[in-house]
Amino acid sequence: MAAPALRARAISKRFGPVNALSDVDFVLETGEVHALLGVNGAGKSTFIKILSGIYRKDEGVIEVGGEAIDCRDPKDAIRHGIATVQQHPELVADFSGYENIFLGREAMRPGLFSRIERGDLSKRAGALLKRFPVDIDLSKTIAEMSAVEREIVAILQALAGDHIRVLILDEPTSTLTEVEKTILFRLIDTLRQGGISVLYITHRLEEVMEIADRLSVFRGGRMVASMLVDEVRARNLSLAELMLGETLDHVFPPKAEPDAIGEEVLVVRDLTAGNSFANIGFALRRGEILGIFGLVGSGADEFAKALFGAIPVESGSIAIRGRPIAPRSPREALKEGIFLVPGDRRVEGLALTETSVFNITLANLKRASSAAGILKRTGNRRASTEFATRLALSPPNLSMPVSGFSGGNQQKIVVAKGLFAEADVYIFVEPTVGVDIGARAKLYGLMRELSRSAGVIVMSSDCDEVHGIADRTFALYKGRQISPPDGLQTRNRLLMAGIMGELSRD
Amino acid sequence: MTRSLVLPAGSGRFIAFLLLVVVVATAFTLAEPRFLSTQNISAVTRHMAANGLAALGLTLVVIVRKFDLSFAGTACFAAMTIGYLIALGQPLWISIPAGILVGAVIGAFNGVAISYFRLPDIVTTIATGSIAAGLAFVYSNGRTIFQNFMTSGILDLNDARVFGYSLSFVFLLGLYAVAWFFMHRTRYGASFYATGENPVAAYYSGVPIKHYTMLAFVACGMTSVFAVLLILAESGTADTNEGANLLMPAYAGVFLGTALLGRTSVLATLAGTFLITMLLDGFSLLGIPFYYSDGVVSAILLAGVVFFDARLRDLLGDIGTYLQPRSAKKETRA
Numbered sequence: 001m002a003a004p005a006l007r008a009r010a011i012s013k014r015f016g017p018v019n020a021l022s023d024v025d026f027v028l029e030t031g032e033v034h035a036l037l038g039v040n041g042a043g044k045s046t047f048i049k050i051l052s053g054i055y056r057k058d059e060g061v062i063e064v065g066g067e068a069i070d071c072r073d074p075k076d077a078i079r080h081g082i083a084t085v086q087q088h089p090e091l092v093a094d095f096s097g098y099e100n101i102f103l104g105r106e107a108m109r110p111g112l113f114s115r116i117e118r119g120d121l122s123k124r125a126g127a128l129l130k131r132f133p134v135d136i137d138l139s140k141t142i143a144e145m146s147a148v149e150r151e152i153v154a155i156l157q158a159l160a161g162d163h164i165r166v167l168i169l170d171e172p173t174s175t176l177t178e179v180e181k182t183i184l185f186r187l188i189d190t191l192r193q194g195g196i197s198v199l200y201i202t203h204r205l206e207e208v209m210e211i212a213d214r215l216s217v218f219r220g221g222r223m224v225a226s227m228l229v230d231e232v233r234a235r236n237l238s239l240a241e242l243m244l245g246e247t248l249d250h251v252f253p254p255k256a257e258p259d260a261i262g263e264e265v266l267v268v269r270d271l272t273a274g275n276s277f278a279n280i281g282f283a284l285r286r287g288e289i290l291g292i293f294g295l296v297g298s299g300a301d302e303f304a305k306a307l308f309g310a311i312p313v314e315s316g317s318i319a320i321r322g323r324p325i326a327p328r329s330p331r332e333a334l335k336e337g338i339f340l341v342p343g344d345r346r347v348e349g350l351a352l353t354e355t356s357v358f359n360i361t362l363a364n365l366k367r368a369s370s371a372a373g374i375l376k377r378t379g380n381r382r383a384s385t386e387f388a389t390r391l392a393l394s395p396p397n398l399s400m401p402v403s404g405f406s407g408g409n410q411q412k413i414v415v416a417k418g419l420f421a422e423a424d425v426y427i428f429v430e431p432t433v434g435v436d437i438g439a440r441a442k443l444y445g446l447m448r449e450l451s452r453s454a455g456v457i458v459m460s461s462d463c464d465e466v467h468g469i470a471d472r473t474f475a476l477y478k479g480r481q482i483s484p485p486d487g488l489q490t491r492n493r494l495l496m497a498g499i500m501g502e503l504s505r506d
Numbered sequence: 507m508t509r510s511l512v513l514p515a516g517s518g519r520f521i522a523f524l525l526l527v528v529v530v531a532t533a534f535t536l537a538e539p540r541f542l543s544t545q546n547i548s549a550v551t552r553h554m555a556a557n558g559l560a561a562l563g564l565t566l567v568v569i570v571r572k573f574d575l576s577f578a579g580t581a582c583f584a585a586m587t588i589g590y591l592i593a594l595g596q597p598l599w600i601s602i603p604a605g606i607l608v609g610a611v612i613g614a615f616n617g618v619a620i621s622y623f624r625l626p627d628i629v630t631t632i633a634t635g636s637i638a639a640g641l642a643f644v645y646s647n648g649r650t651i652f653q654n655f656m657t658s659g660i661l662d663l664n665d666a667r668v669f670g671y672s673l674s675f676v677f678l679l680g681l682y683a684v685a686w687f688f689m690h691r692t693r694y695g696a697s698f699y700a701t702g703e704n705p706v707a708a709y710y711s712g713v714p715i716k717h718y719t720m721l722a723f724v725a726c727g728m729t730s731v732f733a734v735l736l737i738l739a740e741s742g743t744a745d746t747n748e749g750a751n752l753l754m755p756a757y758a759g760v761f762l763g764t765a766l767l768g769r770t771s772v773l774a775t776l777a778g779t780f781l782i783t784m785l786l787d788g789f790s791l792l793g794i795p796f797y798y799s800d801g802v803v804s805a806i807l808l809a810g811v812v813f814f815d816a817r818l819r820d821l822l823g824d825i826g827t828y829l830q831p832r833s834a835k836k837e838t839r840a
Contacts (some may be wrong), residue, residue, distance in 0.1 A: 173825040310710065331712040340710060348710050351703035362700055365693035373692045417711070 003066030005030045005197040006051070006082070006166050011060035014047055024060070024223045026216060026444070028166065033188060033198045035208040035229075038218030038283040039243055039436035044201055048168050051075035051199070052084035064165070070198040081165040085172065089154035095139030098125045099143070101157045130157055131194060134187045147296070148180035152187060161263065166198045167191060173207060173248075174433060177295045177461060178499055185211050203436060205239045206464070217242045240437050251441045252468040253448035262286035264322070265455040266338075266425045268307070271316035276302035277479035279316070284425065284455040291449060291470025292459040299479035300459045301343060304429045307457075308340040309333035319425065334363060339423035341414050343430040345407075349414040352403040356393070356413050357384045359402055363421040387416035391443055408439025415446060425459045426450055433466060444469050463498060467491045477501035523777050524765045532649075534788035541791060548672060553781040554738065554763040555674035556733045558776065560752040561759035562685055563613075563729030565775040568760050569689075571702040575602070575618060575725060576635030577730035577756070581749030583638040584608040584731040589627045589651035589744025592658045601658075606731045612638055613727025617720030643747050650745040663739035665743075674736045686772040694716040698722065754800060758782045765810040771817075784808075 006028040010366030013021040019209040022044045028034050038044040049055040053071035061068050071077040091100045098121045135275035136152050173181050216226040266284040279298035284290050305311045308329030313479050320336050328331035360379050361368035369375045388396050432440045460466050474483030475497035480499040534541040567574045583760050584605040591601035619625045668674035689695035699707035701715040732750045763778025764770045789799035
């Protein structure tokens with residue numbers, strides 16, 4: 001049998017006292033799609049960083065095509081045929097797809113007035129597209145492209161060297177819609193047929209079953225399982241349990257008891273804002289979680305921001321606790337008791353170089369200080385410690401800048417900020433993007449807990465998440481609200497409503 | 507062994523700063539023994555008062571991640587306003603507040619233009635600063651104003667002493683103490699930091715970021731007038747050059763302080779200003795002309811920023827590990 005595309009033997013890596021990887025053996029066959037799974041901190045990122053030459057291994061051997069290699073930096077790895085597409089690929093926004101693909105190796109005409117030969121670039125890109133057929137207009141600039149087109153450009157850029165045998169994709173689907181995902185998967189399939197091995201990291205387990213041939217699971221710096229996806233299917237194994245190492249009964253907490261549902265806390269009628277969304281209406285009760293399923297471009301993000309006063313509405317009404325309000329800024333919305341856990345926590349949610357205490361108290365500085373405005377340092381620290389314990393913040397270090405926490409723990413800090421703000425209505429937008437399954441269950445549990453004393457709205461482009469967590473759901477499709485007249489909502493109905501904009505009959 | 511002494515976080519940088527002060531002071535004393543004379547120390551504290559006051563308002567502007575290049579021009583216009591009013595025979599309780607008002611109004615203009623109308627900070631403040639510096643010529647056609655200065659009492663600001671220290675230095679320390687408390691112990695200070703650190707997240711947290719951006723510029727305009735007031739009191743005249751020497755020491759104080767203590771803060775600016783003032787004073791004591799000493803201080807500022815900036819230091823550290831022989835690298839890892 002031919003040597004595998006890539007083999008790693010007994011790889012170990014330490015960071016100070018922490019064993020990030022211990023004794024990892026790994027095989028990547030030629031032309032297979034291999035998913036790498038594990039919760040945050042399980043070691044999968046460290047592993048791919050070693051493969052792609054960003055970190056150096058402490059011990060072990062990496063072989064490509066049967067020969068041991070030593071990668072000092074990413075250039076070395078690429079020379080040995082291992083290319084990596086990072087989670088947020090760095091592309092030049094004002095350059096076309098062609099130019100980005102051949103960035104740094106443009107065909108320069110020699111001489112004093114050397115310049116980029118655009119004709120030659122498109123010819124070479126054409127050759128690349130012939131090898132990996134995918135429907136994309138590369139003459140557009142990156143700024144004009146959709147998320148999936150950018151991902152494709154990044155992949156083509158990685159494959160521009162003809163000798164690449166192994167392609168590593170780090171969470172390529174985290175920003176993609178359902179429709180876009182299928183486009184990406186088609187390209188991955190083409191690569192597989194072209195004999196390229198794809199190593200694929202994701203948090204979304206259903207995708208693994210869809211696209212991968214084989215999967216490996218990391219836990220606590222060790223590889224705990226490596227098997228064919230067919231085997232997982234045949235034995236009906238739970239990937240979440242493999243990742244966590246414990247039986248996972250319910251990611252989602254139980255639904256609300258009918259008698260736990262209280263009075264209407266937020267009533268929205270015919271809310272309309274320009275091209276973003278129109279005529280949205282519902283009543284949210286204390287004690288329940290309302291789920292809104294909407295893909296990118298559905299208007300869900302804008303709707304959340306409109307409720308929070310960050311974008312203006314044109315018509316319609318919002319009433320909180322029976323009183324009509326028209327928040328013109330998040331400041332006014334917060335005063336009325338509405339709190340938004342924004343979709344992009346690093347940009348919209350956190351002051352990254354500040355401590356947890358600073359961030360947790362930021363949305364309610366009035367509570368955090370005396371009447372004269374003097375901060376209650378001991379009290380704030382105590383409250384933050386309490387939230388940190390309740391949310392199982394890890395590490396439980398409140399003096400560390402929040403940039404040092406993992407995605408899931410940063411999200412916990414944003415939630416703690418909401419708890420400190422003591423709102424009546426909590427709006428979660430894409431609450432679990434980039435959050436591993438363990439922290440995810442914790443966050444869902446917290447939403448349920450919050451719903452006992454407040455109204456909770458969860459908006460997400462993950463249909464299973466919306467369906468799993470919410471007591472009632474509707475979909476947003478191109479700014480239209482699509483809810484079943486009988487109030488009954490199955491997962492498939494919700495999915496169809498959000499993707500196609502129509503109610504199916506099942 | 508090394509762990510026996512546990513210091514609070516950030517004290518390493520503070521100790522480094524103190525060592526630097528000792529080294530600089532020793533070097534100057536060796537070159538010119540008068541450096542430690544009472545007379546010189548009193549001069550250092552007076553100069554530090556002017557530099558430090560100008561740097562204090564700038565600190566707020568830098569904390570909200572903006573730049574103000576207008577305050578030298580603002581200070582000049584305010585100085586001529588004060589001089590003009592004194593020459594007219596107005597009492598100090600009218601002329602000085604009028605000058606401070608000029609600073610506040612120009613600061614507010616900058617702040618409104620930059621936060622509410624989203625004009626670019628650097629261009630806007632260069633423009634308002636030039637306009638203010640131009641307006642300074644209007645009162646006297648550019649001639650120096652000195653009438654009534656001797657009798658107005660403004661010179662007392664320079665000579666007055668409190669507990670044996672010059673009034674200006676005590677005022678500086680008092681204002682810094684208030685500013686420290688305001689910036690680091692109240693919700694308003696936290697809002698300034700949040701505005702600068704991540705304006706979007708601050709806005710989503712209900713912080714009125716535009717107000718705070720504007721207030722920072724108002725503070726900057728006002729403290730630059732405080733600074734120039736001390737210069738007026740020392741020179742006994744007002745001329746259209748006033749304030750021109752405030753810009754570089756103020757920026758140097760803020761950014762060297764940031765580099766030394768790791769983050770822009772009231773204490774960092776005080777530390778940076780102290781070091782800068784000491785250097786400028788030492789050079790002038792040694793008879794080095796200002797056009798050299800300014801260059802040297804600016805070079806030290808650049809060096810300080812480079813060596814104390816965390817990212818750059820990491821970069822230098824990385825280069826260091828590459829330069830090490832391979833066996834040594836293994837040892838450091840173990």
